[in-house]
Amino acid sequence: MSKPSGIALETNSLGRRYGRRWALRDCTFELPAGRVAALVGPNGAGKTTLLHLAVGLLASSAGTIRVFGASPWEHPKSVLPRVGFVAQDHPLYRGFTVAETLELGRRLNPRWDGALALRRLNRLGIPFEQRAGKLSGGQKAQVALALALAKHPDLVLLDEPLASLDPLARRDFLRALAEAVEEDGVTVLLSSHIIGDLERVCDSLILLSAAHVQIAGEIAAIRREHTLLRGPRDGASAVAAVEAEGMVVERSMADGRATLLVRSNPPHALPDGWEAREATLEEIVLAYLGQGASDLAGERGEVGAVTVVDDLEVTR
Amino acid sequence: MIWLTWRQHRVEAAIVFGALALLAAILIATGLDMRSAYDHLGIASCLSATNHDPTCPDAVEGFREQYGQWVSASAWLNLIPALLGILVGAPLVARELEHGTQRLVWTQSVTRWRWLAVKLAFVFVGCLAVAGTLWLLLAWWRQPWDTLSGRFGGAAFDFEGPVLLGFVAFALALGIASGAVLRRTVPAMVLMLALFLVVRLPVELQLRPIYQPPLTVTSNVLAGNPVTRADWMVDQQFIDAQGHLLDFRQVWSICGGQGVATKLDFLQCAHDHQFQSWTEYQPASRYWTFQAIETALYAVLALALLGLSGWWVRRRLS
Numbered sequence: 362m363s364k365p366s367g368i369a370l371e372t373n374s375l376g377r378r379y380g381r382r383w384a385l386r387d388c389t390f391e392l393p394a395g396r397v398a399a400l401v402g403p404n405g406a407g408k409t410t411l412l413h414l415a416v417g418l419l420a421s422s423a424g425t426i427r428v429f430g431a432s433p434w435e436h437p438k439s440v441l442p443r444v445g446f447v448a449q450d451h452p453l454y455r456g457f458t459v460a461e462t463l464e465l466g467r468r469l470n471p472r473w474d475g476a477l478a479l480r481r482l483n484r485l486g487i488p489f490e491q492r493a494g495k496l497s498g499g500q501k502a503q504v505a506l507a508l509a510l511a512k513h514p515d516l517v518l519l520d521e522p523l524a525s526l527d528p529l530a531r532r533d534f535l536r537a538l539a540e541a542v543e544e545d546g547v548t549v550l551l552s553s554h555i556i557g558d559l560e561r562v563c564d565s566l567i568l569l570s571a572a573h574v575q576i577a578g579e580i581a582a583i584r585r586e587h588t589l590l591r592g593p594r595d596g597a598s599a600v601a602a603v604e605a606e607g608m609v610v611e612r613s614m615a616d617g618r619a620t621l622l623v624r625s626n627p628p629h630a631l632p633d634g635w636e637a638r639e640a641t642l643e644e645i646v647l648a649y650l651g652q653g654a655s656d657l658a659g660e661r662g663e664v665g666a667v668t669v670v671d672d673l674e675v676t677r
Numbered sequence: 678m679i680w681l682t683w684r685q686h687r688v689e690a691a692i693v694f695g696a697l698a699l700l701a702a703i704l705i706a707t708g709l710d711m712r713s714a715y716d717h718l719g720i721a722s723c724l725s726a727t728n729h730d731p732t733c734p735d736a737v738e739g740f741r742e743q744y745g746q747w748v749s750a751s752a753w754l755n756l757i758p759a760l761l762g763i764l765v766g767a768p769l770v771a772r773e774l775e776h777g778t779q780r781l782v783w784t785q786s787v788t789r790w791r792w793l794a795v796k797l798a799f800v801f802v803g804c805l806a807v808a809g810t811l812w813l814l815l816a817w818w819r820q821p822w823d824t825l826s827g828r829f830g831g832a833a834f835d836f837e838g839p840v841l842l843g844f845v846a847f848a849l850a851l852g853i854a855s856g857a858v859l860r861r862t863v864p865a866m867v868l869m870l871a872l873f874l875v876v877r878l879p880v881e882l883q884l885r886p887i888y889q890p891p892l893t894v895t896s897n898v899l900a901g902n903p904v905t906r907a908d909w910m911v912d913q914q915f916i917d918a919q920g921h922l923l924d925f926r927q928v929w930s931i932c933g934g935q936g937v938a939t940k941l942d943f944l945q946c947a948h949d950h951q952f953q954s955w956t957e958y959q960p961a962s963r964y965w966t967f968q969a970i971e972t973a974l975y976a977v978l979a980l981a982l983l984g985l986s987g988w989w990v991r992r993r994l995s
Contacts, residue, residue, distance in 0.1 A: 413780075416784050417783075417784075418779075418780060418783060418784065418995070419995050420992075420995040434995070437788045437789075438788060441784065441785065441786045441787070441788065442786040444784070446780075446784040448777065448780035448781065448784070449780075450777065452776065452777040452778045452780055452781045453778070453781065454685070454776075454778055454781070455776070457684070461684065464680070465680075465681055465684075465782075465785070466785065468678065468680045468681060469678065469681065469782075469785035469786055469787045470785055470786040471786055472786075505781075508781075512785070512786070
């Protein structure tokens with residue numbers, strides 16, 4: 362299949378409020394078609410809200426969201442057939458067998474590709490006569506993914522697909538997803554609070570924290586833009602000099618060393634005793650999430666502020 | 678969508694239609710029994726005004742005694758609309774929300790509006806078919822009894838007419854709306870039952886007698902009932918020569934003393950005091966008008982609740 366072009370998903374000042382609390386606020390980003398993007402953030406950051414807005418389960422309270430140019434809430438008939446969605450905990454009808462679950466997909470979707478779903482589930486050895494309620498977590502996730510992919514969607518939205526899976530099931534799930542991306546060139550947005558596995562399948566990142574987008578873009582570009590600097594802790598003037606060079610995302614002091622994550626290329630001239638290296642994705646994500654958390658606590662800008670990483674699971 | 682609706686509701690359908698078949702079997706068996714006793718005892722001829730056969734009062738009394746319990750028990754079938762609201766209506770939306778499966782079914786290519794429309798069509802057609810069958814069955818079953826007591830007052834009115842369809846439509850819509858609003862099945866069932874009774878009982882007891890102003894007739898207390906069996910006697914009191922209404926207690930305080938051993942003595946005393954019988958009633962000719970009024974009332978309530986459900990599913994569950 363040819364690579365789709367254009368913008369798959371775009372939001373503009375998107376916000377969603379529950380009563381007085383904003384679950385998502387001032388969210389603006391574009392996801393070009395063909396990308397595989399990770400939506401990362403701690404629990405409660407607004408990831409599920411954003412995905413539900415994208416598939417029309419929720420209406421926005423502010424701003425706009427468009428899927429291939431159409432509002433999912435206002436025009437579900439044009440958006441729904443193009444979007445495959447796997448909700449958190451991959452809900453299935455517990456009393457339906459796997460075969461009946463696929464029949465549901467066939468009956469409710471005009472672009473249904475049953476052979477594709479059969480092939481995927483056959484290969485995984487999932488019994489078709491088994492009731493969905495009796496499947497393991499990994500099998501349920503695979504059935505839900507097969508259902509979403511057999512719609513032949515142009516955009517796949519996955520809400521925490523890895524959260525309840527063991528490492529083996531996680532690997533199988535990501536492999537199945539990677540195959541779909543390779544075969545069909547679908548655009549994927551998958552939310553996760555697990556960072557480790559994501560870089561294997563994702564080329565883009567949207568980082569949500571405290572209801573706001575902290576950073577969004579291609580992972581390679583994000584990594585190029587960020588540098589980790591380490592130096593002696595006592596050189597306060599040196600820190601100031603480094604800070605002058607670029608935007609400091611995070612400072613931390615440990616083992617008598619200062620570590621700065623800066624959003625800029627490595628400085629041309631580093632002060633004595635300082636070294637620079639490219640930051641890993643995980644370091645970048647953690648730094649931004651820490652920043653989001655300390656935004657909340659009002660501690661931004663204090664040297665040595667404790668980085669709070671709330672509920673963020675890091676696996677390798 | 679039709680396949681999905683059938684797949685999700687087939688167990689309910691089996692229970693409902695199975696129960697209906699069982700009930701039909703019981704009604705047909707007992708109905709045939711009641712009819713043969715009715716013919717055997719010659720009740721029909723006893724009821725004609727010209728028949729003065731002395732065995733008739735005993736025959737009628739015997740028939741009443743034998744089948745009165747069955748007829749009383751059949752009033753429990755008034756719970757069927759509420760049961761349909763609980764079993765079929767309340768879980769319709771609530772069960773999806775409870776299990777989170779609306780996130781599955783509303784994100785296929787079918788809009789939730791259409792999802793709801795197909796489900797409503799399916800359960801309404803099914804449940805109204807049940808109600809219609811019950812109407813026909815019970816009208817046939819009660820027919821001998823109704824020649825004695827009429828069908829206007831009491832439970833017969835609830836069963837023998839389109840009003841039964843109205844109850845079922847209302848109960849279903851109430852269950853669905855409760856489920857959509859509360860988002861939990863069991864609380865929705867409880868709310869549905871409570872609201873159903875809160876509407877159903879006052880409508881029957883307070884409103885039904887006054888859909889049209891009742892007619893009144895004043896008659897000699899010794900002359901027996903001034904209205905026919907088919908009419909619905911709404912109220913009966915005494916009226917004195919000055920035109921004041923007196924209830925039974927007031928007349929009893931005058932005529933209930935010594936020397937009044939029988940009902941006839943009592944009535945004779947009332948007659949001697951120039952009291953007359955004052956009867957308020959709805960004539961049998963109004964039966965279908967009343968059926969139409971009450972059916973329309975429940976149909977409007979059901980439509981309003983369906984509108985609320987649709988709006989809630991489309992707008993509030995977002």
